[in-house]
Amino acid sequence: MGTRDAAAALGRTGPDAMGTAPFAAWSERHPAVSLAGYAAAAAEAELLINATAGHASVDCLAAAGARNLAGKVLIDAATPNDFTTPVAHPMPSPWGTPAPILNPAITDSLAEQIQRAFPATKVVKAVNTLAAHLMTDPTALAGGDHTVFLSGDDAGAKAQVRDLLTAYGWQGVIDLGELTTARGTEMIQPLYLALTRALGHEHFDFKIVR
Amino acid sequence: MGTRDAAAALGRTGPDAMGTAPFAAWSERHPAVSLAGYAAAAAEAELLINATAGHASVDCLAAAGARNLAGKVLIDAATPNDFTTPVAHPMPSPWGTPAPILNPAITDSLAEQIQRAFPATKVVKAVNTLAAHLMTDPTALAGGDHTVFLSGDDAGAKAQVRDLLTAYGWQGVIDLGELTTARGTEMIQPLYLALTRALGHEHFDFKIVR
Numbered sequence A, B: 001m002g003t004r005d006a007a008a009a010l011g012r013t014g015p016d017a018m019g020t021a022p023f024a025a026w027s028e029r030h031p032a033v034s035l036a037g038y039a040a041a042a043a044e045a046e047l048l049i050n051a052t053a054g055h056a057s058v059d060c061l062a063a064a065g066a067r068n069l070a071g072k073v074l075i076d077a078a079t080p081n082d083f084t085t086p087v088a089h090p091m092p093s094p095w096g097t098p099a100p101i102l103n104p105a106i107t108d109s110l111a112e113q114i115q116r117a118f119p120a121t122k123v124v125k126a127v128n129t130l131a132a133h134l135m136t137d138p139t140a141l142a143g144g145d146h147t148v149f150l151s152g153d154d155a156g157a158k159a160q161v162r163d164l165l166t167a168y169g170w171q172g173v174i175d176l177g178e179l180t181t182a183r184g185t186e187m188i189q190p191l192y193l194a195l196t197r198a199l200g201h202e203h204f205d206f207k208i209v210r
Helices: A006-011 A023-029 A038-044 A054-064 A110-117 A155-167 A179-186 A189-199 B006-011 B023-029 B038-044 B054-064 B110-117 B155-168 B179-186 B189-199
Strands: A047-050 A073-076 A122-125 A147-152 A172-177 A205-209 B047-050 B073-076 B122-125 B147-152 B172-177 B205-209
Touching: A006 A023, A038 A054, A047 A054, A054 A110, A073 A110, A073 A155, A110 A122, A110 A179, A122 A155, A122 A179, A147 A155, A147 A179, A147 A205, A155 A172, A172 A179, A172 A205, A172 B189, A179 B189, A189 B172, A189 B179, B006 B023, B038 B054, B047 B054, B054 B110, B073 B110, B073 B155, B110 B122, B110 B179, B122 B155, B122 B179, B147 B155, B147 B179, B147 B205, B155 B172, B172 B179, B172 B205
Parallel strands: A047 A073, A073 A122, A147 A172, B047 B073, B073 B122, B147 B172
Antiparallel strands: A122 A147, A205 B205, B122 B147
8 A cells, every 4th residue: 555655654643634543553453455655555556546635646646656557557536625725605514614626527537637647557437436435345335236437448447447346246337438427426526425414424325226 | 387489489390409399299298288488487386497408597587587486496407508618628428429518516506596696586406317207207217216306595495395206206305405515416417428328328317325
């Protein structure tokens, strides 16, 4: 697993700003997963997952190094939340503060920005529409009877991601098409936030009934 | 039912630009529904439904007259599709042409624009996330086991809309909260278009599995 500064991440002893326990506590329970700098982690990876904060993703991937990403499949699970741009009439968030706005959106997406920045990498947008705890454990909700979406320009890369998701227990995988369709799943962000606030939890997911 | 020019609408004999049969054919099969100008239709209405093209909705409602809308509940079912702004890298649409972009979005919504333009009207965003044929006939898909969302600032208005939807057979009504949450359901547009293209039809809907 890659991070900016592995020693600093492992050295923290208190919870982070969102109240999450320090990484060292998680690390102790998962001794098979080692933490490294972005570049070292990416160099060894067969398949990459971008789970960084969306507003910082391109910079984090640049720190990993284009050479270490080239030729590989990258699952982009991030949402380009912008917490800094003020909005005259903000939508409320589940946390009491104004909801972050999406940037980019509509005419572009984070997935497309990453693809343009790293053209030798095969970007597949996926698992960005649901809570982290369900991404690799879909059967924890309704026996797995809900939907995950794929967007990407490389058919082989999408097939590889589909196989991985199927191995995690996903049954409802829908291939939306080209990477531009990632705008669709990224733009579900305000509905996701509104639902989290209305329901009072994140143990939910979208299912396409057809 | 209100339109700009009832005589002209009823006088058309050929299909429209989307290939839809002329209104007169529908009108013949539904003699209980009369067509009138916007203002006459709104003046008589107990409850209003905005089903105009989103980019023209505020103008159409202005033509109906603020006085004729005042104090009433208005269900806003429209999507603010902008077919005119060119996009460097457009997302494909189900119709072969580039998909329309959303305008407004992110920091505003059509529902909020309507509410600001007609402050004495009680705007409730609803049924804007699914195909027209399912809005009043939800049980035609999966026995009605899918979701419709409400957004609005007036609790009484939302309760009235919920009762109407329940009468149509809707079971999965979720109240998202304030009208600002209409940004969430309006911004589902690109995902809806991508799904229509990927599935090849519009006989689908979102269900929130929880």
